[in-house]
Amino acid sequence: MGIIYKIKCKECQNEWRLFLGYGLKHTSLSDVSTYFSDKDNSEIVSLINENEYKYCNFNYRCGLCRECNEFTSVPVITLVKKVNGSKEYKYIAHNICRNNHKILMSDIIFSDNLSEAFMSFKEISCPQCNQNSFDIVEEGFWD
Ligand SMILES: [Zn+2]
Numbered sequence: 234m235g236i237i238y239k240i241k242c243k244e245c246q247n248e249w250r251l252f253l254g255y256g257l258k259h260t261s262l263s264d265v266s267t268y269f270s271d272k273d274n275s276e277i278v279s280l281i282n283e284n285e286y287k288y289c290n291f292n293y294r295c296g297l298c299r300e301c302n303e304f305t306s307v308p309v310i311t312l313v314k315k316v317n318g319s320k321e322y323k324y325i326a327h328n329i330c331r332n333n334h335k336i337l338m339s340d341i342i343f344s345d346n347l348s349e350a351f352m353s354f355k356e357i358s359c360p361q362c363n364q365n366s367f368d369i370v371e372e373g374f375w376d
């Protein structure tokens with residue numbers, strides 16, 4: 234079940250509603266493969282087939298499009314190595330904002346808890362007014 238977040242900037246009053254996490258339609262790789270490039274898909278499949286990458290997670294994460302100056306939800310696949318959990322691969326969807334821009338890996342919040350992430354990372358600033366004071370509200374669940 235995913236969470237619906239509202240991000241509201243206290244300075245300029247702009248707000249964004251993001252559906253993060255994952256839903257019932259995202260239970261297997263084939264459900265989500267269309268979000269990713271052919272190159273990424275073949276890398277993901279071959280890493281899983283090596284059997285070392287047992288944990289494969291799909292989530293929508295909060296990202297920032299620097300072309301549109303908007304927060305947007307970004308499909309992300311994370312592969313975690315079975316034996317040594319420190320080795321992770323992350324794949325992010327290509328052309329994902331509503332204007333088909335690419336979101337940079339460094340502009341994605343990978344935390345499961347958006348409220349905590351916004352509180353602990355002070356460098357997150359509003360894409361519209363550049364301040365960093367937000368209200369983050371969990372508005373409910375989606376699936
Ligand atoms: Zn603002």
Ligand SMILES: [Zn+2]
Nearest residue numbers: 298301330334
């Ligand atoms: Zn964009």
